[in-house]
Amino acid sequence: MKYTPQDFKSNQEVKWCPGCGDHAILASVQRAMPEICESLNYTKERFVFVSGIGCSSRFPYYMDTYGFHGIHGRASAIATGVKVANPTLTVWQVTGDGDALAIGGNHFIHAVRRNIDINIILFNNQIYGLTKGQYSPTSKLGMVTKTSPYGTVEHPFNPGALVLGSRGTFFARSLDVELKLTQDIMVESAKHDGTAVTEVLVNCVIFNDKTHFNLVDRENRADRVIVLKHGEPMIFGKDRDKGLMLDGIKLKVVKIGENGITEKDILVHDAKEENPGLHSMLIDMKFPEYPVALGVIRAVKDSTYDDNVRDQLAEVREKSKIKTMDDLLMSGATWEVK
Amino acid sequence: MQHKVIDTKEVVIRFTGDSGDGMQLTGTLFADASALFGNDISTFPDFPAEIRAPQGTVSGVSGFQVNIGSGEIKTPGDFCDVLVAMNPAALRSNAKWTKSTSTIILDSDTFDEKGIAKAGFKTMDPVTELKIQDRNIIFAAITSLTKESLKESGLDPKMIVRSKNMFTLGMCYYMFNRPMNFTFEYIEKKFKKNPALVEANKKVLQDGFNYAGNIHAIPNTYSIQPAKYEKGIYRNINGNQATAWGLLAASEKSGRPLFCGSYPITPATSILEELAKHKELNAKTLQCEDEIAGICTSIGAAYAGSFAVTTTSGPGLSLKSEALGLAMITELPLVIVDVQRGGPSTGIPTKTEQTDLNQALYGRNGECPIAVIAAHSPSHCFDAAFYSGKFAMEHMMPVMLLTEGFLGNGSEPWKIPSMSDYPSITPPVLDKPDEVPYWPFKRDEERLARRWALPGTVGLEHRVGGLEKNNDGTVSSDPLVHERMVAERAEKVARLANYIPDQKVIGDESGDVLIVGWGGTYGHLYTAVKELHAEGKKVSLAHFDYIFPLPKNTADIFGKFKKIIVCELNSGQFANYLRTQHQQFSYHQCNKVQGQPFIVKEIVDAVNAIL
Numbered sequence: 044m045k046y047t048p049q050d051f052k053s054n055q056e057v058k059w060c061p062g063c064g065d066h067a068i069l070a071s072v073q074r075a076m077p078e079i080c081e082s083l084n085y086t087k088e089r090f091v092f093v094s095g096i097g098c099s100s101r102f103p104y105y106m107d108t109y110g111f112h113g114i115h116g117r118a119s120a121i122a123t124g125v126k127v128a129n130p131t132l133t134v135w136q137v138t139g140d141g142d143a144l145a146i147g148g149n150h151f152i153h154a155v156r157r158n159i160d161i162n163i164i165l166f167n168n169q170i171y172g173l174t175k176g177q178y179s180p181t182s183k184l185g186m187v188t189k190t191s192p193y194g195t196v197e198h199p200f201n202p203g204a205l206v207l208g209s210r211g212t213f214f215a216r217s218l219d220v221e222l223k224l225t226q227d228i229m230v231e232s233a234k235h236d237g238t239a240v241t242e243v244l245v246n247c248v249i250f251n252d253k254t255h256f257n258l259v260d261r262e263n264r265a266d267r268v269i270v271l272k273h274g275e276p277m278i279f280g281k282d283r284d285k286g287l288m289l290d291g292i293k294l295k296v297v298k299i300g301e302n303g304i305t306e307k308d309i310l311v312h313d314a315k316e317e318n319p320g321l322h323s324m325l326i327d328m329k330f331p332e333y334p335v336a337l338g339v340i341r342a343v344k345d346s347t348y349d350d351n352v353r354d355q356l357a358e359v360r361e362k363s364k365i366k367t368m369d370d371l372l373m374s375g376a377t378w379e380v381k
Numbered sequence: 382m383q384h385k386v387i388d389t390k391e392v393v394i395r396f397t398g399d400s401g402d403g404m405q406l407t408g409t410l411f412a413d414a415s416a417l418f419g420n421d422i423s424t425f426p427d428f429p430a431e432i433r434a435p436q437g438t439v440s441g442v443s444g445f446q447v448n449i450g451s452g453e454i455k456t457p458g459d460f461c462d463v464l465v466a467m468n469p470a471a472l473r474s475n476a477k478w479t480k481s482t483s484t485i486i487l488d489s490d491t492f493d494e495k496g497i498a499k500a501g502f503k504t505m506d507p508v509t510e511l512k513i514q515d516r517n518i519i520f521a522a523i524t525s526l527t528k529e530s531l532k533e534s535g536l537d538p539k540m541i542v543r544s545k546n547m548f549t550l551g552m553c554y555y556m557f558n559r560p561m562n563f564t565f566e567y568i569e570k571k572f573k574k575n576p577a578l579v580e581a582n583k584k585v586l587q588d589g590f591n592y593a594g595n596i597h598a599i600p601n602t603y604s605i606q607p608a609k610y611e612k613g614i615y616r617n618i619n620g621n622q623a624t625a626w627g628l629l630a631a632s633e634k635s636g637r638p639l640f641c642g643s644y645p646i647t648p649a650t651s652i653l654e655e656l657a658k659h660k661e662l663n664a665k666t667l668q669c670e671d672e673i674a675g676i677c678t679s680i681g682a683a684y685a686g687s688f689a690v691t692t693t694s695g696p697g698l699s700l701k702s703e704a705l706g707l708a709m710i711t712e713l714p715l716v717i718v719d720v721q722r723g724g725p726s727t728g729i730p731t732k733t734e735q736t737d738l739n740q741a742l743y744g745r746n747g748e749c750p751i752a753v754i755a756a757h758s759p760s761h762c763f764d765a766a767f768y769s770g771k772f773a774m775e776h777m778m779p780v781m782l783l784t785e786g787f788l789g790n791g792s793e794p795w796k797i798p799s800m801s802d803y804p805s806i807t808p809p810v811l812d813k814p815d816e817v818p819y820w821p822f823k824r825d826e827e828r829l830a831r832r833w834a835l836p837g838t839v840g841l842e843h844r845v846g847g848l849e850k851n852n853d854g855t856v857s858s859d860p861l862v863h864e865r866m867v868a869e870r871a872e873k874v875a876r877l878a879n880y881i882p883d884q885k886v887i888g889d890e891s892g893d894v895l896i897v898g899w900g901g902t903y904g905h906l907y908t909a910v911k912e913l914h915a916e917g918k919k920v921s922l923a924h925f926d927y928i929f930p931l932p933k934n935t936a937d938i939f940g941k942f943k944k945i946i947v948c949e950l951n952s953g954q955f956a957n958y959l960r961t962q963h964q965q966f967s968y969h970q971c972n973k974v975q976g977q978p979f980i981v982k983e984i985v986d987a988v989n990a991i992l
Contacts, residue, residue: 055856112845120642120674124689125836127682149674150673153669359661369799369800372800375616376413378616380419
């Protein structure tokens with residue numbers, strides 16, 4: 044069946060603020076859906092979008108798919124239940140930095156640890172939007188918000204580092220304004236078996252406007268981000284003349300053509316490398332010292348929770364003498380009264 | 382001494398010792414052997430929260446009481462006929478459960494200066510200090526006899542000492558003329574891979590049996606004839622196992638695969654453990670990262686079409702409160718099992734109580750009524766779990782099942798039912814669109830249940846969630862829509878009353894006093910009523926399995942008695958609930974909040990006081 048993005052738009056009015064980055068992600072996801080269906084032979088009724096609470100969590104209402112708008116922080120747990128109960132479904136979790144990393148931090152890391160085959164889209168705007176402007180677990184140290192009038196005194200999470208720390212198998216990053224990149228990542232995420240986490244840096248036009256401005260600014264974007272592609276050299280810049288090399292145990296930005304450096308000296312991105320060392324350095328890169336890494340940074344193979352559950356069930360069913368409830372009731376020590 | 386075999390109808394034995402002495406196993410083996418022999422039994426494990434509290438101290442004493450009889454046995458018994466105490470601490474904390482005619486078996490090897498001091502006795506004569514000189518006290522050198530018995534077994538000294546519980550069990554088998562073959566079979570199965578251990582355990586059991594016969598300290602042995610049961614095949618079952626099996630049964634009947642998201646918590650954990658075994662019946666269990674994930678994975682599974690359950694105890698139920706509201710407003714089937722324990726907070730986690738009733742009825746934000754069902758005996762947990770599942774799925778709503786530590790850990794013989802004895806379960810699953818568009822919260826007229834449209838079904842794409850919605854599934858904060866949806870959801874729960882059985886009365890339909898109870902106190906209340914009948918009192922019992930909604934004939938029953946006394950293991954939660962539901966009656970109360978079951982005499986005295 045051929046789908047168009049229109050097939051995935053529900054009849055509900057989208058109620059995010061005008062100018063909110065969430066609109067762009069919705070468009071990217073809706074555009075990715077037909078391609079996902081086509082390449083993986085999925086049909087629309089197999090999609091379930093699950094969310095928690097927050098601005099981003101209204102997302103399921105805007106998709107014409109099955110959807111579950113849960114409670115704050117628990118989307119990973121709800122999505123896990125959906126997927127384990129029916130592994131033929133393709134399950135998507137939409138969450139924010141507060142929902143996934145503060146109140147839902149525990150569920151988030153455990154979903155990643157289990158490597159359950161769900162797709163998590165983490166909208167990171169570094170602020171609590173729906174409660175009108177309090178700092179979040181990704182707000183920069185010192186950020187002034189309603190609950191930190193003198194600046195925050197706590198260090199932020201880097202979501203990708205949490206994913207690696209939980210032995211995650213897939214991590215990607217995009218910007219709300221990079222519609223095509225987000226769309227492509229969604230397709231990769233769908234293809235990945237296991238928990239696929241995509242962090243999208245998103246602008247909150249009301250409470251944290253321009254928080255990612257250094258990166259999204261059209262003039263300078265190409266020099267400040269690097270879009271990683273598996274098997275391709277880590278080259279970036281308006282003139283594609285900058286690259287990444289290893290300097291001892293650290294990454295460094297180099298200029299191709301200077302100091303005898305050629306394209307061949309530039310690191311080639313290997314998203315499939317199991318060792319998370321380089322992925323960790325890529326995830327940690329911060330502007331202005333480094334370009335911020337976008338694209339699929341890590342996508343490695345490992346067994347998934349839902350597959351393991353399915354296999355174990357089949358194995359036990361095969362071996363067990365108990366086939367029905369009546370068999371179970373009569374099993375073990377019993378005695379007869381005549 | 383002349384040896385006599387005395388036929389008796391009922392005997393209560395209490396096995397006590399250090400947490401590491403294996404008293405739970407000893408008691409369970411004795412109970413199982415008696416059940417397999419054909420006696421009616423009721424058991425009561427009473428153990429500390431600590432896995433291994435300091436050895437020899439009162440805080441580390443673990444007990445297991447079993448009541449066996451040739452007639453109807455409804456409680457584990459109040460006081461014991463035989464107390465086994467493996468050390469001075471066990472004697473000190475359990476002497477209060479003996480009576481003047483009791484026999485007390487003590488391991489004399491542990492009654493040395495150090496052991497007696499550790500137990501907190503002031504003198505070197507614990508028996509006199511406890512004023513129990515009138516009991517038949519048997520000091521047996523159980524530890525050294527066990528060592529002697531197994532000196533050539535090749536087992537290491539630690540293992541040998543650990544076998545002393547089997548020596549004790551052998552002594553008890555002699556005293557009560559129990560056949561040992563069931564226990565031999567158990568040993569053979571348990572140590573299948575280690576023939577040396579099989580031999581050692583059998584030998585020490587037999588030696589204990591022989592020793593008891595040789596010492597002549599046991600003047601009489603007892604014979605308890607098999608109880609007169611209905612024909613059929615029986616098994617011994619504890620409440621948590623019965624709960625797990627009842628849930629599996631509901632899954633099979635409904636055709637919806639079982640999903641249990643849960644987190645380990647005393648005393649509910651063994652339900653999760655039992656369900657985890659039964660993958661052959663398609664049960665999926667997910668041991669979650671916390672209690673909240675336990676219920677939330679289950680809610681997700683319910684949305685996807687599973688018969689979803691989550692199991693917990695009081696503190697876990699507190700953590701699940703917000704998600705209970707989500708299950709209620711999304712109108713998904715879900716069974717929440719609360720095996721109650723002593724609270725508040727961590728409280729006394731291994732002890733039994735009925736103190737979560739208020740939490741079950743009211744513990745949520747917003748207008749959030751949830752049906753509450755209670756189990757009244759270990760084997761009744763099966764039916765209670767089955768019907769909780771049936772009502773959750775057919776009425777599309779969460780159902781709370783309350784059991785208790787006393788039921789979960791206690792066991793009794795159970796006539797094995799056939800699944801053909803149970804009714805069908807037909808959840809309103811919608812497998813194709815019957816009208817376009819599909820309205821997620823459109824209701825059937827009788828039950829007010831919505832239809833269950835499962836993800837994966839073509840054309841039924843819809844969204845549910847915690848935000849208030851109109852019947853068509855759209856988010857709405859319209860004041861009147863909210864009020865109507867609140868009323869519809871409440872009415873749906875209220876209408877469950879049309880589907881549950883009428884409340885029964887044990888005893889005459891009218892009289893002077895109606896004892897009212899619910900949950901695990903059933904055996905004690907039933908026994909109390911029998912005793913009061915024997916005294917010629919006009920007393921009956923109404924024991925409630927259906928708490929919310931109450932059976933429709935509740936007021937009719939209450940109206941036929943001069944006085945009502947509500948007996949429960951809390952400060953009056955059911956009594957207060959009845960005061961809100963049936964205000965026209967006045968309710969006397971009999972309460973106990975000690976983490977222990979009632980003693981029958983307490984109930985008899987409370988009733989006599991108002992007669």
